[in-house]
Amino acid sequence: MMKSKKVIFMLATLLVLLVIFQVLVLGVATPKGYQLIYSWIFFAINYLIIILLCMIYTKNSFLKWSKWLIGLILFVANTTFFFYMGDVNLVVSKSQDQNEVILKEFNKMNTETVHLKRRGIIFGRETGSLMGSSSYKAIEEETYKIDWVSEDVAIVTYKVSEQGNLQQEFISRRSSTYSSYQYVAVGLMGRWYQKDNSDNYVQFDQGEIVYAKEGQLYYYTYEDTVQHGIFSIVVNGDDNKPSFSIVINADASYDEDGLIKKGGTITVSPITLDNIDGNIYERK
Known part of the structure; x- marks a missing residue:
């Protein structure tokens, strides 16, 4: 036990500051969609609070035993929550331009895997989730991949079940000046040829x-x-034709008629977990 008044004051001050931090995390950051990127920080602070509480000296026998009892209850509660909420798979992927996608998967909870945008060093703002990921944990099973296209748009391809069904999530880090919703399929009207193989093309015409x-x-x-956002579209196939996705690249812009201007490019990517990159297409 610490008996020095100065030491007790310092420990009590640190204890109060840590409690205030935890209250702000739960009461302010979480309701606004922000969370700690590294969940273990929250539980580590709780353990530190418990230790500080037990270290503060008191002569009162009742307060002393009450303090130890509260510490024990908090320890058990924190350990239980840590077991369920602290078991996290964290994936941090960066493009060459240092755009970043953070995926956070809770192994022991039936919640969907979220993707975060870093705010500060340890906080992230939730920008969406991987639909259908609440029961099957693709990161844990290593049945996912992240592909960056245009350096500012990431495609997350992942399984949603053991049967091999694949889903895609498009995560954009591109700033946009568009003031209204853009229909990707309409903007793609015409024939687009693969840059390094003109025999491959994709054509949008009259539906x-x-x-x-x-x-x-x-x-x-x-x-x-x-359609996913204003830059991406998925074309769904079946057993007889492949599924693929299209992302409008950063060099593309819209004309007054809603079509993408010539000179702009798109990336066409197969929906697969195989190590196959997308290809750049241009309209001639």
């Missing part, structure tokens, strides 16, 4: 999509598409 790949033609309709 129909044609995808030419390695000598094969695949046909889709706009009903097969799902």
Whole structure:
């Protein structure tokens, strides 16, 4: 036990500051969508609070035993919460331009994996979640991958079940001056050729999509598409035709008619966990 008044004052001050920090995390940051990137920090601070509480000296026998009892209760509660909420898989991926995506998966909780945007050193703002990830933990099972396209848009491809169903999440770190919603499929009207292989192309025309790949033609309709934000679209296939995604690259801009201007490029990527990169396409 610490008996020096100066030491007791310093310990009590530190204790109060740590308690205030925890209250701000729970009462201010969390409701606003911010959280600690490294969850263990919260529980480590709780353990430190318990230690400081037990170290502060008191002559009163009742207060002393009350202090130890409270410390024990807090220790058990913190350890229990740490067991469930502290078991986290954390993935930090950076592009060459140092844009960043942080994925946080809670192994022992039926909550969806979230993606965070760093704020400060230890905090992150929740920018979305991987839909369908509450039960199957793709990061734990290593059935996911992150691909950066345009250096400011990341595609997270992941399994949502043991059966191998794949889902994609598009995470954009690109600033936008668009004031209204952009329809990606409409802006892509025309034929887009793969830069290094003009035999491969994707064509949008009158509600129909044609995808030419390695000598094969695949046909889709706009009903097969799902838009993600204002830069990305997924074209869903089936057992007889592949699924792929399209991301409008940063060098593209819209004309007055809503079409992407010539000179802009897109990235077409297969929906797969295989180590296959997307390809750059341009309209000629």
